[in-house]
Amino acid sequence: MLRFVSGWSYEEVLPYYLKSEGSRIRNADYRYHNTDGYLGVDDVYQSPLVEAFIRAGEELGLPHIDYNSPVNSFGVSTVQATVRGGKRSSAARAFLWPIRDRPNLDILTSAFVTKILIDQDTREAYGVKFKRLGKLYKALAKREVILSAGTFNSPQLLMLSGIGPKHHLEELGIPCFQDLPVGQNLHDHLTFPGVSFLMDQDIDLDNQRVLSNISRYIEDSTGPLTSLGGVEGIGYIKTPISTNPQDQPDIELIFVGATLASDYGVATRLGMRIRDDVYDSVFRPVHDRNQWTIFPMLLHPKSIGWLRLRSANPYDRPLLYGNYYTDPGNEDVRTMIAGIRFVQMISDSAAFQRYGSRLNPRPMEGCQHLPFDSDQYWECALRSVSVTLHHQVGTAKMGPPEDPGAVVNNLLQVYGVGRLRVADCSVIPKALSAHTNAPSSMVGEKAADIIKEYWGVTSF
Ligand SMILES: Cc1cc2nc3c(=O)[nH]c(=O)nc-3n(C[C@H](O)[C@H](O)[C@H](O)COP(=O)(O)OP(=O)(O)OC[C@H]3O[C@@H](n4cnc5c(N)ncnc54)[C@H](O)[C@@H]3O)c2cc1C
Known part of the structure; x- marks a missing residue:
């Protein structure tokens, strides 16, 4: 589906669709469906x-x-x-409910992230600022920040944090930390x-x-x-x-x-x-x-x-x-x-x-x-x-370094900023021959494997 980005061809993403799918379709071709994944x-x-x-x-x-x-x-x-x-x-019912009691998982409802925290010297993300029930908090990342706020709010948060088109950020008085075409390419x-x-x-x-x-x-x-x-x-x-x-x-x-x-x-x-x-x-x-x-x-x-x-x-x-x-x-x-x-x-x-x-x-x-x-x-x-039909994609486009429209690489890492990835529909570079719900789960599943492999761990 993302045939132009290394690691994201149909054959390479299919296992991640299958991993998430718990299918009961009557007339399905079960070479391309799975029956025991989380997503009904x-x-x-x-x-x-x-x-x-x-x-x-x-x-x-x-x-x-x-x-x-x-x-x-x-x-x-x-x-x-x-x-x-x-x-x-x-997504909440399929993926979060079954694991909500894990000791290494905190789920905060009503938490509204306002900014990604970035160390100006190391150029690495180290957490997020968020507001909950009227109070401001900081959450610090153990390893890295994974942004998954969707095609509208992931680019919004990147730009609020100084990652985006320089002229646009400057217009709004936001110091530009990394000049990237965030928010362009809305399919x-x-x-x-x-x-x-x-x-x-x-x-x-x-x-x-x-x-x-x-x-x-x-x-x-x-x-x-x-x-x-x-x-x-x-x-x-x-x-x-x-x-x-x-x-x-x-x-x-x-x-x-x-x-x-x-x-x-x-x-x-x-x-x-x-x-x-x-x-x-x-x-x-x-x-x-x-x-x-x-x-x-x-x-x-x-x-x-x-x-x-x-x-x-x-x-x-x-x-x-x-x-x-x-x-x-x-x-x-x-x-x-x-x-x-x-x-x-x-x-x-x-x-x-x-x-x-x-x-x-x-x-x-x-x-x-x-x-x-x-x-x-x-x-x-x-x-x-x-x-x-609300299948918006592409506002934090995934692409190789030579692509002037790209915001993240094929490991979902934001160009020019360390320890920061985006994992949602915003990275999908162009409109698909499909609706976007299952692809967003696929991106999440693949992101999980990419991150585990990167840090050399089998689970968090
Ligand atoms: C009305 C509607 C109907 C749809 N119907 C279908 C369909 O039938 N089939 C299909 O395949 N697709 C459908 N879609 C599309 C599909 O739902 C989306 O493509 C998919 O949910 C995108 O997943 P995502 O993870 O990229 O973003 P989202 O699902 O939008 O997840 C982003 C999450 O981040 C949270 N968030 C955003 N900003 C912040 C912040 N600042 N702080 C904290 N949290 C934040 C949001 O609340 C949300 O929970 C529909 C979409 C809509 C809106």
Whole structure:
């Protein structure tokens, strides 16, 4: 996945994915899955409509694959979820709970790190400053400081500690200790929830059925409430627009047996911050209708963002500039339109036509002046309601010393500062053909081995 960084090729990181995974997936290729790791991976509830998604994919030449095996990059599948026993297998639940009583582990909740402490003479990190319940503390590192505050807050903490672009730090009055391109290179996955289809038959995962299954979920953690917000299937395709390597998909298809309208606009719309007028134009008129959608997700955007400090105050949230759909060739928009066209082909398949699937004909607010379903219309719609899926990476980019964009080396060590590593999604140099939760665990697992090997210990 990080094929350009030594030690981080697919073959080299696979063991770390496997180490963390405790999979129960029914149709998995178990050469590429593990069953006894900490992180629960399971099937979730599937409506009958996901079967139509799989059949439609096959009609269009996409085989039914295990998308987490490298055997085939393109195909369709039911979704594999980080879930155990019908509940989310979060990083805390999977990795921390089982070991929380270890005598050599302290877990501090409500502790907010404000700065990395760096010895100006030795140029080595030796601890962190943090605030907890109104009091300031210093924690001193026995061997080194491992920063794992995520793609937004790791770069923020580095910059607050004087590690970042010199001119930017100086603007804010932060003395620059090490001039590095921290916060540049923000890669993200955009998706589009605005292409949806109506049906004549009631087989979607609609709100009524979800609500009526609360007792089933409480009793044995099964049923529609185990679904990932309605996501039931995943597909990977390569559009004709793609300039990516041959084996690399450019669009992920996220099949949902429902739409933004299925919860009457009370939850998903708010989570995705869809404006009222946009929601009212497309979705409100089809409340109570049978419907489904596929969110096309742009896997390898050409538009790259950045992150800046708002101020030198650690409690001020950093400023994020996604720069979405700004690449000079408009390749990102054209790829998404090609993705929408593929989604329409899925609706036109025999598998979906048996349910009378057809495009929701309501034009989106702000785009009504354009011919409905033209490329111009979809570009307008894409620019109106594309949303992030929060797969941000790259703001403390891993790369070799000759890479001017690199912040950490392949051992996750920050260039120019001793005893300081970063181990989270911020080090992943570019957007992946995958979501980022499992990769963040992989980075953690590999970091643990790197650190143990570096210090010549088998455990801490
Ligand atoms: C709403 C949402 C939905 C998502 N859904 C999916 C999904 O379905 N599938 C998927 O694969 N990925 C998903 N992701 C992405 C995935 O969750 C992230 O990529 C992953 O959690 C990143 O891991 P990380 O360790 O890099 O950072 P994080 O998980 O963000 O961990 C960083 C931690 O550092 C803590 N922290 C930050 N600053 C400080 C500070 N100053 N002091 C102390 N602690 C601090 C934070 O509280 C946090 O606990 C989703 C993300 C979001 C936001």
